[in-house]
Amino acid sequence: EVQLVESGGGLVQPGGSLRLSCAASGFTFSSYWMHWVRQAPGKGLVWVSRINSDGSSTSYADSVKGRFTISRDNAKNTLYLQMNSLRAEDTAVYYCASSQGYLDYWGQGTLVTVSS
Amino acid sequence: DIVMTQSPDSLAVSLGERATINCKSSQSVLYSSNNKNYLAWYQQKPGQPPKLLIYWASTRESGVPDRFSGSGSGTDFTLTISSLQAEDVAVYYCQQYYTYTFGQGTKLEIK
Numbered sequence: 001e002v003q004l005v006e007s008g009g010g011l012v013q014p015g016g017s018l019r020l021s022c023a024a025s026g027f028t029f030s031s032y033w034m035h036w037v038r039q040a041p042g043k044g045l046v047w048v049s050r051i052n053s054d055g056s057s058t059s060y061a062d063s064v065k066g067r068f069t070i071s072r073d074n075a076k077n078t079l080y081l082q083m084n085s086l087r088a089e090d091t092a093v094y095y096c097a098s099s100q101g102y103l104d105y106w107g108q109g110t111l112v113t114v115s116s
Numbered sequence: 117d118i119v120m121t122q123s124p125d126s127l128a129v130s131l132g133e134r135a136t137i138n139c140k141s142s143q144s145v146l147y148s149s150n151n152k153n154y155l156a157w158y159q160q161k162p163g164q165p166p167k168l169l170i171y172w173a174s175t176r177e178s179g180v181p182d183r184f185s186g187s188g189s190g191t192d193f194t195l196t197i198s199s200l201q202a203e204d205v206a207v208y209y210c211q212q213y214y215t216y217t218f219g220q221g222t223k224l225e226i227k
Contacts, residue, residue: 035216037166045158045166045209047216059216062117095165101213102156102171109165 002026002105004096009110016086016114022079022096022107030054030074033099036081038092039109046092049081050099064090086114118142118212122219128227135197137222139210144190147214154214157186157195160221161206169208170195202226 008020022034036048049060049070058070069082079096091114097103119142129135145154153173158166168177170186173193183198197204205226210219 044207044221045160045211045218047211047218050216099213100171101154102168103158103166103211103213104168104171104177106165106167 002098004098004105004107006094006096006107006110009094009112011113011115012086013116014087014114017082017084018086018112020081020083020094020096020110020112022081024077024079024096024098027098027105029072029077034070034072034079035097035099035103036070036079037095037097037103037106038090038112039095040089040092043092048094051079083112086112088114090114118145118215118217120210120212120217120219122208122210122222124222125220126223126225128225129197129200130227131202132199133227135200135204135224137195137208137210137224139188139193139195139219141191141193141212145212145214146190153189153193154212155186155188155193156211156213157184158209158211159204159206160209166209171213197224200224200226 003025005023035050051058051070067085071080093109095109096107098105121140123138155173157170160166174186207221
């Protein structure tokens with residue numbers, strides 16, 4: 001059974017940093033591209049970032065470019081999102097998802113709240 | 117950037133009736149390299165993550181009931197639920213997965 005479990009969310013002050021993790025199991029993690037998608041409270045889905053299977057290629061939404069960094073450790077079956085210079089508008093549930101182009105499996109999400 | 121626009125924003129349909137949600141992209145998501153539309157539909161119920169329903173615009177994900185169908189090509193796409201069930205109440209999103217943008221979502225309720 002495919003499982004994606006996010007962790008690392010919490011309350012952080014504006015300008016602060018946080019690192020999210022996504023532990024994967026039940027599939028060959030190293031063969032799949034992976035994504036982060038976020039959802040502000042009561043709002044729609046917003047794509048954040050993706051990484052290819054070996055970590056050599058990444059892409060970001062303009063809203064997070066230069067502040068967020070996606071990475072992965074295929075030996076640990078784990079995806080990461082390093083978030084720096086956080087703003088109030090980054091407050092959201094962050095989901096990781098596996099990808100075959102389309103996003104086929106999603107985690108339950110982790111809540112990030114940016115507030116003083 | 118490719119902008120995805122769904123219509124309507126919300127929809128109320130009687131049980132057993134047809135529900136239709138539209139999705140329009142600002143540029144074609146049909147790519148000549150493989151003649152495929154990079155368009156997916158997701159269902160999100162309250163408190164849950166999104167669930168993949170349809171990919172390549174019309175291919176139903178394994179386990180998705182056949183009352184769900186996707187159609188369209190290029191810039192105009194439709195998700196149809198042929199006979200609405202109570203468990204279909206959710207928000208539905210389209211996404212182009214060439215550069216990954218989502219539509220704003222359509223909230224589907226029972227009339």
